[in-house]
Amino acid sequence: MRGPKDGRDKWLAPVRLGTGVNFNPASHSFRALFILLAILFACLQAAYAQSTLPALTGRVVDNAGLIDPAAEAALTRKLEDFEKKGSDQIVVATVSSLNGEAIEPYANRLFRAWGLGQAGENNGILLLIAKNDRKMRIEVGYGLEGTLTDVMASRIIRN
DSSP, rough: OOTTTTTTOGSSOOOOTTSOOOEEEEEEEEHHHHHHHHHHHHHHHHHHHHHHOOOOOOEEEEETOOOOOHHHHHHHHHHHHHHHHHEEEEEEEEEEETTOHHHHHHHHHHHHTTSSTTTOOEEEEEEHHHHHHHHTEEOOOGGGGTHHHHHHHHHHOOO
């Protein structure tokens, strides 16, 4: 392969394909194709990630099978009573695995996908437990960030 004579890197030189088409990695059409493929990949990855979220089936979503039925029923009643008293909504979710994703973005996506809390108040709380990853996170809606701070949530998880 011959490189350009002006001293540019030979890898950025146009390559002549057998069809008479020049393939130049520095060309605008190549950059546009690369950007288009990157956007397509990001969209497919986001769609796959969205499809792996569990469905909101109640105040306790035990997909990892950590909570026995009697405890789940009692916890559901307590969460219902708590919501009736103050309108803040708490959901407990367990998943088997985060599939390599960090717990913070996973909890945030789950919180947003489920639309926890009241629309105008944004007063939802998600307690997420990832069994196989041995991780736990409390995701708090903006309306409750002053009431349940990150420091308080961290203390709850540690204790």
